[in-house]
Amino acid sequence: MRCSARTIPPQLLAGERITIPARTFDSVAVIGLGAIGGSLAWGARRYGVPRVVGYTPDRGEAEAAQRAGAVSALAATAEEAANETELVVLAAPPRPTLDLIRSLAPRLPAGVLLSDVASVKSRVVAQAIAAGLEERFAGAHPLAGTHHSGFAAAAPDLLRSCVVYVCATGERGRAAACRVADFWAGVFAATPVFIDPAEHDRLLAWTSHLPQAVAYVLATALAARRIPVQSLGPGARDTTRLAASSPTLWVDIFLDNRDEILSALAAVGSQLHMLRDLIDRRDEAGLRALLSSAATFRREVER
């Protein structure tokens, strides 16, 4: 599925990079003004969306977003925000996102598209279909973020140039998915990657939810042992960084993507068992093989 790329002559596709002004929207509503929602609104305003209406139930965050100029107007309710815009983006954890799809769908004006930014996509996309939005919904998940939360962690460039997964509801949702991809490419210079929702959740269980879980596990072990944080070097700080993220958000993600995460955690459990066994048996060759496979994998990142 290619959208922003449609107007590029084929011979350029694999070659030089050219900037194509992707179609975007004249008005966008953002529901939730935390780190991601706040950055989405702010970036949209800064990079060419004339009208950005924001809504958050958190009064302090609403005021901070307005003071920063991240929104052109604040709405009193999510419905009101959705009423006068062409694209509504839900920027909330998975569970409130599901609730919002359910409550907004019946009142969504004709022609308005709905999207979201949640880290888990199967249930969100299923909910949109169940709510009758098959042709008007596309899920998105920008691979950007921070372990800080709330509007205080938002920045107009946080989502700039990120990879964004886009999940269509199916064949009937293709046009909506293309418009959402165009929005991300056009406003944020993002790289949209189309992916099936179930495949997204399986992949993200490994690439995002698992590292998050591992950081929590390490941090709780250090906390339980009462290790003074001052004694952590740069390595320990990096390895535990994700543990500073919002517990509310991550309880939601872990439960929403439960089965995939459990299977990824089981794999980590096996590797941990293997490492302990090799150290216990002083198996130098086995240990070297395990560490080398890890090093080979991780060094690829820096190529």
Place this chain on the structure above:
Amino acid sequence: MRCSARTIPPQLLAGERITIPARTFDSVAVIGLGAIGGSLAWGARRYGVPRVVGYTPDRGEAEAAQRAGAVSALAATAEEAANETELVVLAAPPRPTLDLIRSLAPRLPAGVLLSDVASVKSRVVAQAIAAGLEERFAGAHPLAGTHHSGFAAAAPDLLRSCVVYVCATGERGRAAACRVADFWAGVFAATPVFIDPAEHDRLLAWTSHLPQAVAYVLATALAARRIPVQSLGPGARDTTRLAASSPTLWVDIFLDNRDEILSALAAVGSQLHMLRDLIDRRDEAGLRALLSSAATFRREVER
């Protein structure tokens, strides 16, 4: 044990920071010119040690160090490097460090001090005592580094302002420990922290070796599942960063600090088990409590 601080009037100790020129050395030998040894030599040269003699069995690294001006002279052997200097620092993994203490001790000219930078200290200090260097050895472990290895990863400021653990051999090694602490404070503006070798190894098993092991475990799980590295976001990259480190170095450290690391890994195993169980049982309150204790701990780092 206070050394650099000795000349500071007592009322200043807990108060304002003042710069005291700590006593240092006119000549230093560095055995091993990898990331740490190379940075040590280079920094010593740049920040006031007139003569820095380097030795490494790796010819490419020796040439690179000389080209960069990280050493004022290269020696043909470790013994030769040690011969004309006042302080000899071994910058090798734990096992070669033990071997070097054994081989250099009988030939170490009177008055020359020996030190090292290994991440595990009990066996190194015990070896120095066994080799008759009780009054002439102090172990050091700078809390700085990089997951890159070799002289290519060295930099004159890599060790600047770091915390450095200093392990005396005991009462009879106090003077040597003070001189080594002064070297780090004077040349690198480092903060020396005196610590018993066994206590060092217990603490480091948690603050350094455990995060390293966890990064390896996560990276091997991702590698075994054939996750494309391109799909890792910033969180996964940070959490696995340490896995790119040198397997040779870390096989050595894990085996040298075996018992302490096994007990830290057992704690991570329990926390992992607990997390899996909470997700499996969809225990939202329990999950929130676990993630919150991790978040509380990790957020302290950024205070």
